[in-house]
Amino acid sequence: MPSPSDGPAPGSATVREAAAGATSVPAAVAVREVRHRYGRGADAVTALGPLTLDIPAGEFLVLVGPSGCGKSTLLRLIAGFERASSGTVAVHGGAPEPGRQAGVVFQQPRLFPWRTVGDNISLALRFAGVPRAERPARVEELLERVGLTGTSGRRTWQISGGQQQRVAIARALAGGKDLLLLDEPFAALDALTRERLQEDLRTVSAQTGITSVFVTHSVDEAVFLGTRAVVLSARPGTVALDIPIELPRTGSEDPDELRGLPGYAALRAEIGATVRDAAR
Structure with a gap:
């Protein structure tokens, strides 16, 4: 059994938190104790929160979780399309303004x-x-x-x-803009087209270093695209898992080789298990 002097086990939540706290990269997006409700009175539904989250500049954050957990709600709050019922959302230190700080890609091209x-x-x-x-x-x-x-x-x-x-x-x-928000942009596409666009987006992300937030239901898509994945719990959505995705990211990786890495399979298994637990 490891002694206290040995420190936390590799891959543990403590190690992840320490690594996150050690970074000097400023937060492009800061979410603080956010709750969001729809409706009023007895008909009110709390969709999200409480949720606190920092998204450093240059990160590709993937939000994944069961239907109705608040993934798209959080994206709309960051985009400035809606205002949080309580708590604060800041983009580069200021309140989000639609069309000013972020480029947005929806499920349909529009x-x-x-x-x-x-x-x-x-x-x-x-x-x-x-x-x-x-x-x-x-x-x-x-x-x-x-x-x-x-x-x-x-x-x-x-x-x-x-x-x-x-x-x-x-x-x-x-x-x-140096922030890109994507709300399940490949959900309506066939499997082959979806894979090709995933590869293209991963390359664009690696080449530009643009800060990105990507909403998906797909665990494989989360692992393939992200540098970090956050799994939200069932409604109201809170952080069930926050995990870095430490895989090669130059923009020239072979997709099949990437998916064949042991670390890829381990991440997919951990995120998938958390999503399934959240959906129960």
Whole structure:
């Protein structure tokens, strides 16, 4: 049996907390004792909290948990689409403002069908203050980043659902924000397209270092994409598990080799077990 001088066991909650406390990376998002309710009086439902969470700059945080646990609610609070019933949410030290601090990608692409692929992205560049003369080059750069080179002149209804979601990600990146919020963006796609987009998003994350918060029901998606996973309990959602995902992340990993790593399987098992417990 280890003595007290031996310190906590590797992988224990204490080690994780110590590692988190030792980091000097400032928090891009700070959530403090947040609770959120819907409705009033006897019909009120507490969807979330109490919940306290720091998201350091450059982290790819994945929120996973059973349906109705408050994952999307937390994302909307960070985006500024809703205000917490109690507690505080801060983005870069200030109150969240819709469209100001974060790019957001939803379950559906929500593109403008009367605009071309390039024009959808160019509009976001315009709102971001990018000069007109610079926009065409930036559009092509963003399309290349999401694997859609040569599609700028096509109509959105002329491309597949997976390609439309790539455009939505490019549009979110076009705003120049250093925070990206994604609410189950691949949920409606077929399995093969979903895997390809996961690979692309992981590469974009590794190359840009953008702070990201990603909501999913998929444990495998959480482990594949994230640098950290937070499992929320059943409603009202609180933190059931907060675990770093320490896997290779250069953007050039072979997906099959990555999924074959022992550490990958161990993370998937731990997160999956916690999600199942939370759903009971």
